[in-house]
Amino acid sequence: MRSLLFILLFIPLTTLAQEKFPAVTIKSIAGKEISTATFQDNEAPLVISFWATWCKPCLQELDAFNELTETWKKETPARIIAISIDDSRTAAGIKKTAGLHDWSFEVFWDENQDLKRALNISLIPHTLVIDKKGLIIKRYTAYVPGNEDKILALLKTL
């Protein structure tokens, strides 16, 4: 009961601050460590999509992003980054899936889901739109066709 009381007191505070994208160490597909702090260059907004090789809606969303890459490039400097949460069971499939789908954006690996946890993500696909200052402007907690158009419209305003 005491624990619940503390949390109920704490949760409302979270609504008062705009969320910053955290700096967490993740990996390249090959296994090289990289900090997510390096994603931000203060010049381009980011679209960060969490996915896994076994998640069909995730693949559908990333394919939709991939098909629109050329259009997006003309309209926004935004970078698209796909972060896999596959564990060692399916991790060998990350490079394969990115190759099979011929994705033109960068793909990284959140090996033990440290970044997913830091962002309080429960389910995937989960997509974040982040402004040039590193603030999370929007979260998409599922993929429905058309999300890519909404994201592009939002990116144009950033």
Add this chain to the structure above:
Amino acid sequence: MRVLLCAVFLSLSFSGYTQGKSFFKESKLSGSLETNNQYYIDNKRGNILAPTKRFASNTYLNANYQYKGFRAGIQFEGYNPALQGFPTRYEGNKLVRRFIRFTNKRIDIHVGNFFEQFGNGLIFRAFEERSLGLDNNIDGVGIRFTPIKSIKLKVIAGRPRTFMERSPGEVMGGDIEWSPLNREENGKTQLLQVGASYVKRFMRYYGADPNFPQQVNAIAARFNGEYNSINFSGEWVHKSIEANFPNDFIKKKGLILFLKTGWQDPANRLGLQLQFRRLENADYKGNFNSSDAVASINYTPALTRQHTNLLANIYPHAIQPIGEIGGMADFFIRFKKNTPLGGKYGTRLDINYSNYHALDSTRVTTGEGFISKKIIAFGKTKLFRDFNLIIDKRWTKDYKTLLTFINLFYNRTILQGGPYGEVRATLVVTDHYIKIKKNHQLRINAEHMWVNSDEKNWAGLLTEWSFPNGLSLFVSDMTNYQTYKMHYYNIGFALSKNKQRIQLSAGQQRAGLLCVGGICRFVPSYNGFSLNYTLNL
């Protein structure tokens, strides 16, 4: 301790108000809520009776705070009671995780509950998988130290979580990784990493056996690399004698050998991945009395394709940590657009094969239970085999299909435990994605599985309509139309809006192995309603 940590979070949060805008610029306050609720009703025709408590609920509430390199967080969980299929030892409401963490360029110190992994997780992995009720976070101290760019050290000490409590076993360990080669030029990667780990578990034994191994030591060595288009990695784990409930308390050393290699065309037209793994007394328990995967401190998932169809998961591979040998091969080829096989939009072909046997071993009457002299030798007992291929083809701008063929062998006697025999199944799945109008999508998934034994043939159908406002309507049914003629149906909707998602459904769940993220647990059948809600704050 708990009160102290909560007080720190609150005081830091309130101090934020007094320090003005600059504090908020550097601060991050966030949280999440996930609640999964079910209401059970009887289905007398299917002989499925609701439990005494008809309502069950699993709730997870997180709050995290970050100020520059400082982070703190708490997680509250409530099981009132736990959903059907979850271990009943998940019960009540409790603050199950609280931590403080400080990170800078060289050091990362974690005090409280934390997650960590050494290498591939074969010797140590603390992780959370809510859908299976798995959370073996360590309550103690974890340190990551990077003295120079090419060397990384990790040290952990504490007790793993077991259900709502801490394991009586203590875990300590360390890991070092050295990267002598780390180059990336013109899209080509040249990487070499070598590493070593040590993990000790100590748990006091109060029985009559004077030689019971209270302390278990495990060591591991590994490599990982990529040279242009070729990747390779491997890990070897040796564990001193461990006796535990799942291995019937035999006193046996443990061994894990894992090898992986692959090649992928730089233009992504084709690629091949090969994996091999051998397990021998491989389950490393945080609590030697526990029969559940919850208490493991290492991670040895099934290296098979993770199927996402309705019927294929009726027969998933359940790894045999006591002894198993096998591997998986993955091959893909991408036919380019405007070629005879690619057509206007291109075609993707994805082929996967996995095969696992028991070890080539001999039973002995000594305490170690069995011996297996040859490292690379397949035993006569087949456990699991899965050959599958997926053809992914877009026909028009508005219509795409996935055709899946699966042929599998499943040794039900060993994998589920009991005199069930062997299962051979062939499955065909067609997935259709149809764009009805702008941002309206209809998905139809039709499946049929031919099975030589057990419940015989199955058929399955799923339809889902997605609307641009974030709403999805779905209805599915799977039925074993030759034997029990039971329908396992599910109908409902999901709505996603900004940081929230709600899903309501009614249906009947089949009893069987539920496998997510490579770990399986047996879930009972139930009939009723399900309400899931997630919120990010």
